[in-house]
Amino acid sequence: GENVEQHPSTLSVQEGDSAVIKCTYSDSASNYFPWYKQELGKGPQLIIDIRSNVGEKKDQRIAVTLNKTAKHFSLHITETQPEDSAVYFCAASRITGGGNKLTFGTGTQLKVEL
Amino acid sequence: EAQVTQNPRYLITVTGKKLTVTCSQNMNHEYMSWYRQDPGLGLRQIYYSMNVEVTDKGDVPEGYKVSRKEKRNFPLILESPSPNQTSLYFCASRGAGSNYGYTFGSGTRLTVV
Numbered sequence: 750g751e752n753v754e755q756h757p758s759t760l761s762v763q764e765g766d767s768a769v770i771k772c773t774y775s776d777s778a779s780n781y782f783p784w785y786k787q788e789l790g791k792g793p794q795l796i797i798d799i800r801s802n803v804g805e806k807k808d809q810r811i812a813v814t815l816n817k818t819a820k821h822f823s824l825h826i827t828e829t830q831p832e833d834s835a836v837y838f839c840a841a842s843r844i845t846g847g848g849n850k851l852t853f854g855t856g857t858q859l860k861v862e863l
Numbered sequence: 864e865a866q867v868t869q870n871p872r873y874l875i876t877v878t879g880k881k882l883t884v885t886c887s888q889n890m891n892h893e894y895m896s897w898y899r900q901d902p903g904l905g906l907r908q909i910y911y912s913m914n915v916e917v918t919d920k921g922d923v924p925e926g927y928k929v930s931r932k933e934k935r936n937f938p939l940i941l942e943s944p945s946p947n948q949t950s951l952y953f954c955a956s957r958g959a960g961s962n963y964g965y966t967f968g969s970g971t972r973l974t975v976v
Contacts, residue, residue, distance in 0.1 A: 750922070753905075755905075781963050783963070783964055783965075785967075790969075790970075791969055791970070792867075792953050792955075792967030792968050792969050792970050793906070793953070793967045794967065795964040795965065795966075798963065798964055838905060838906065842963070844963060849894075849963055850896075850908055850911060850921065851896075851906075851908070851965065852908075853898075853905040853906040853907070854905055855903060855904060855905040856905055
């Protein structure tokens with residue numbers, strides 16, 4: 750089955766700096782890679798995702814890059830703000846006719862300091 | 864408001880006492896899943912459902928049951944809870960279209976003593 754590794758487990762940045770979280774996956778058939786943000790006491794919320802036919806996707810201050818050959822993908826947050834503080838999870842999935850099971854990484858606690 | 868609703872939010876129970884965690888979505892989604900979240904392990908899938916009366920095991924199904932009698936509801940049943948099922952549980956759903964992102968509920972924190 751799929752295995753997703755995520756690093757770092759904790760990340761502390763100054764407000765305004767950039768933050769990068771990296772994930773690797775094992776199943777070369779995986780073709781969908783979402784990122785979720787989990788705030789304290791809440792469920793994970795999808796913030797951005799990328800399909801395997803795209804190398805990069807950007808949405809305002811958030812971008813995701815995918816390297817299929819190396820089987821790794823990364824989340825980039827620019828101009829970080831205190832409200833970006835949360836736990837971030839990457840996931841990998843193979844989209845099939847039966848749906849797509851998400852295999853999650855172990856999470857990164859991001860802290861944005863003033 | 865489009866959402867996934869779980870109940871209860873918090874539950875403390877004793878070993879062996881059957882319990883059900885309810886999950887309901889108002890988005891007419893076909894796919895629904897249950898995950899458990901444990902420190903250092905991320906989220907692991909327990910069971911999932913592709914539509915009414917169609918369910919299958921995820922990565923950690925032991926000790927759990929599910930049913931999908933109606934499209935909007937996907938309850939998680941613990942027939943005989945044990946302390947190792949103490950965890951934070953999330954229900955999630957998505958539609959059958961090309962938007963593959965799941966919408967998660969707010970979670971149920973279960974403690975089995």
